[in-house]
Amino acid sequence: MTDAAQSITVSELTAQIKNNLEAKFDNIWISGEISNFNHYGSGHMYFTLKDDQAEIKAVMFRGYNQYLRFKPEDGMQVLTGGRITVYEKRGYYQISIKQMEPSGIGTLYLAFEALKNKLAEEGLFDEEKKLSLPRFPRKIGVITSKFGAAVQDIFQVLKRRAPFVEIVLRPAQVQGEGAAQDIANAISEFNKFKDVDVIILGRGGGSLEDLWPFNEEAVACAIIDSKLPIISAVGHETDFSISDMVADYRAPTPSAAAEIISLSSTEIQDYLNGYESRIDNSISNLLERLWQKLDDLYLRHAKRKPQDIIDLQNKELTNLFSRFVKAMMRSRELENLKLMPLYEKLTALNPKSILERGYSVAFKLPERKIIRSASDVRSDQDFELLTAKGAFSAKKIKDIKEQ
Amino acid sequence: MANKKKEFDFEQAFAQLEEIVNKLESGQETLEKSLELFEEGIKLTEICRNKLDSADQKIKELVKKSDNTFELEDIK
Structure with a gap:
């Protein structure tokens, strides 16, 4: 049996952890890859350091990061020096970094470059391989997460611009394990289903890891094999993915994709x-x-x-x-x-309606040409007048001088 | 089966309109034919307009069945 007298409080435990950890890891060097990098308005940098097995939260305060000689980015491999600190209030530990150096290009970047080069060699980015987008799609296929912002953005834009266009959503897992395969399956399912005119493949912004499935070969191949034109709209304007490069059209954002593909009612x-x-x-x-x-x-x-x-x-x-x-x-x-x-x-x-308004037509005789000028007829010459009801012969007396 | 092609299609309507207008503008058609074309053209533009107005956004979800056929279901 354990009773209250033998137990310690959360604060006491955390204080002990803090003391132990901070004493033990007071000055350490660790290497890892940056992800979820954020540079806040306060000037402090918050991110995660990771390798393929584990990750640790990291912070680099303004006082230290102002001396950095490079711009940290997601996917970068770095060597960092600092100490472990425990944040008692939230019960987590992090590395508080004092020094940081890049150590080569991140592995994801290397993989990205390798696939990009391979696909380029195979000619898969060539413009002539691209399908043209339909001018008036009746039905638009959408591949994205059912729960993300991208799907709502696409629906909203289409509702505003072209509510008469039908949407067929194929929900897909857009990040994490298995996402690339799910996206590839979705593309091939639409191709079997056939009854859409174009596909929007999209997801909202995220870290390089989040967007990674769109850089995988399975997705690239599915896009290339698709008989239906595909617009790729992955992440924000500044994000470029392999999927953007092999797709028939690249839109900067999911909303933009919806905008591009729909002629508006106006x-x-x-x-x-x-x-x-x-x-x-x-x-x-x-x-x-x-x-x-x-x-x-x-x-x-x-x-x-x-x-x-x-x-x-x-x-x-x-x-x-x-x-x-x-x-x-x-x-x-x-x-x-x-x-x-x-x-x-x-x-x-x-x-006839002209005549009925009271006008007559005068014909020169004998050729019956319409008289358009007083000089067409001599004085004393006969001509014919046609009214709405009947014609009669007439004779010119003399010219009347215009005032 | 999901593969019906009977629905209204702006692409097709516009192609038809283009053809009608070109014929009318050529001035080669008889009066009889021109009136027919005129009537057809105006009717088509009206149909297109109605289609634009009768706008209720339709959203379905593509669901693959176990027998590899597809179904469109309402989004849950």
Whole structure:
């Protein structure tokens, strides 16, 4: 049996640990790899030193790190000198570093460089090997963690820009053991599934270790083998991964990937408006050409039975208009009948409606050319006047001087 | 099976619109045909617009079944 008298408090235990550890590891040198490096506004540096078996928290205070001759980064192998300190409040120990030197390039970097060189030699970064992205994807495949920020970013951007685009998520483990294989499987699953137009492969920022799966050969090969175009969006703008290099497109962030792949509603609207006005213009041109043809026809035949010809012409035109208007009615809601001005313009061009507004057309005889100037006719010469209802002969008396 | 290709496709609609407009602009079509093209073009732009408006974001999860087929499920 143990009773309270024999036990010690947490504080007492921690104090003993502190004394022992700090006395024993007062001045030590350790080598390891930097990860989770953070340089805070306070000037202090916090990170983890690790090898393949273990890790230890590390701190290098401003007073010491201001003398560093290099910029510590994740993945760097370093040799550090300092002492162990125990932080009683939180119950952990750390190395408080006074000196630090780089010792060669970190192993992850070496592996990264090796794979990069190998893939480059195989020509796998070549632009011509890249698939082009679809202009209007219907369905976008997304490979990322179901729980990360990346997935929410992608959904948000697509919801705002292109809510009509469908999303198919294949959740994948994006860091740690087995992540590379899971990502590679996800890519090949989409290729078997086939029913997406493009794949976004993404994850948010993280340490080099976190992003490591995207630098593994399994992922690189899956991307290269994919028949579906892939946008790689790994980490932040400054992070570059093998997956970025072999993918068909590299986006700086997952949000950017979603942005790049989705034409926004507004952009599609602009395209539609463009098409619509081209359609309107060409129909307008067509009908104007038609008027001209009918005018010519009228002029050539007006010699005989002008009223009949006019009637015939108007019948054709009325017919044309009613079909035209019907077509408009059928295809559009009345309130957004944008073609109305066009219709009015065409109606105004109709010679009959001009005559009905009270104008007449004067024809020179005998050739029945339209008189466009007072000098077209001599004084005392006969000509013909055409009104909305009937034509009659007339004679020029004299020119009237313009004031 | 998940592989239906019947859904609305902007890519296709835009290709069709491009063709219609090119034909209309060539001025080579008969009046009859032009009116048809016009009607078709306007209808297509309307369909596209409706598609843009009828927007409810659809998100599914790709799930591989034990028999190696795929299913789209709602995200849990």
